[in-house]
Amino acid sequence: MREDSYYMRLALAEAQEAYREGEVPVGAVLVMRGEVVARDHNRTERLKDPTAHAEILCLTAATHRLGAKYLPEAVLFVTLEPCPMCAGALAWAQIGEVVYAAPDPERGFSRYVPSLLHPRTQWRQGPLQEESLTLLRRFFRERR
Amino acid sequence: MREDSYYMRLALAEAQEAYREGEVPVGAVLVMRGEVVARDHNRTERLKDPTAHAEILCLTAATHRLGAKYLPEAVLFVTLEPCPMCAGALAWAQIGEVVYAAPDPERGFSRYVPSLLHPRTQWRQGPLQEESLTLLRRFFRERR
Numbered sequence: 001m002r003e004d005s006y007y008m009r010l011a012l013a014e015a016q017e018a019y020r021e022g023e024v025p026v027g028a029v030l031v032m033r034g035e036v037v038a039r040d041h042n043r044t045e046r047l048k049d050p051t052a053h054a055e056i057l058c059l060t061a062a063t064h065r066l067g068a069k070y071l072p073e074a075v076l077f078v079t080l081e082p083c084p085m086c087a088g089a090l091a092w093a094q095i096g097e098v099v100y101a102a103p104d105p106e107r108g109f110s111r112y113v114p115s116l117l118h119p120r121t122q123w124r125q126g127p128l129q130e131e132s133l134t135l136l137r138r139f140f141r142e143r144r
Numbered sequence: 145m146r147e148d149s150y151y152m153r154l155a156l157a158e159a160q161e162a163y164r165e166g167e168v169p170v171g172a173v174l175v176m177r178g179e180v181v182a183r184d185h186n187r188t189e190r191l192k193d194p195t196a197h198a199e200i201l202c203l204t205a206a207t208h209r210l211g212a213k214y215l216p217e218a219v220l221f222v223t224l225e226p227c228p229m230c231a232g233a234l235a236w237a238q239i240g241e242v243v244y245a246a247p248d249p250e251r252g253f254s255r256y257v258p259s260l261l262h263p264r265t266q267w268r269q270g271p272l273q274e275e276s277l278t279l280l281r282r283f284f285r286e287r288r
Contacts, residue, residue: 050236085232
């Protein structure tokens with residue numbers, strides 16, 4: 001298993017791709033035993049689909065690819081703290097761990113009670129917080 | 145606009161279809177100005193996709209069909225109280241109203257604080273609670 005920052009850089013590259021496409025710049029990478037099994041970024045505008053968050057797209061791609069509904073050995077690296085929808089999806093998949101770069105005090109899952117994640121899911125704030133926030137701030141400054 | 149029970153019967157028919165397919169029997173119908181624009185049922189087993197709940201499938205179908213990210217004029221009729229994932233998706237879509245048949249005290253969105261729905265979304269428990277619960281209980285008694 002490589003270091004967290006390796007996988008988070010891949011997630012950040014996805015966020016940068018989202019930025020280039022005019023999407024809210026969030027990216028995610030789903031890793032199992034060190035191998036990247038899915039990577040994607042926010043596509044809500046392109047797909048006109050409010051559920052097309054990076055986390056959901058990675059989760060769906062991974063479950064399709066692996067033919068599994070549950071992913072207790074998977075780690076999701078994502079550049080922004082997941083929203084309640086994504087946390088709920090990650091809970092159904094019983095994902096092993098969630099590592100996010102930038103906290104989201106307004107819409108992040110961690111402010112909800114009771115916990116939105118599965119009881120066995122670990123989660124923490126990880127590397128590249130500043131890089132992720134800088135990209136998000138630039139996007140919203142230009143757009144809104 | 146027809147009565148609630150008309151639309152909830154359509155949602156229940158979707159739940160019965162899910163039951164026949166070996167899926168957790170939950171169905172949903174999305175209505176705009178009295179017209180059914182999407183109807184579907186839980187497909188998590190068939191699609192090996194933990195996000196393939198009736199509500200998400202209806203929401204995605206409706207936004208695709210209408211080319212709209214937001215659905216403030218839509219009413220979702222669903223046979224079971226939505227989970228946090230679905231509530232989070234309905235929040236992003238700013239859906240106008242959610243009517244559910246059976247409450248879900250264990251996994252339902254309404255036990256979470258702060259609210260998982262959009263501030264402008266109305267919600268209530270509606271008709272056919274017993275019919276929906278009977279179908280769900282039969283499914284879990286046979287399967288688990």
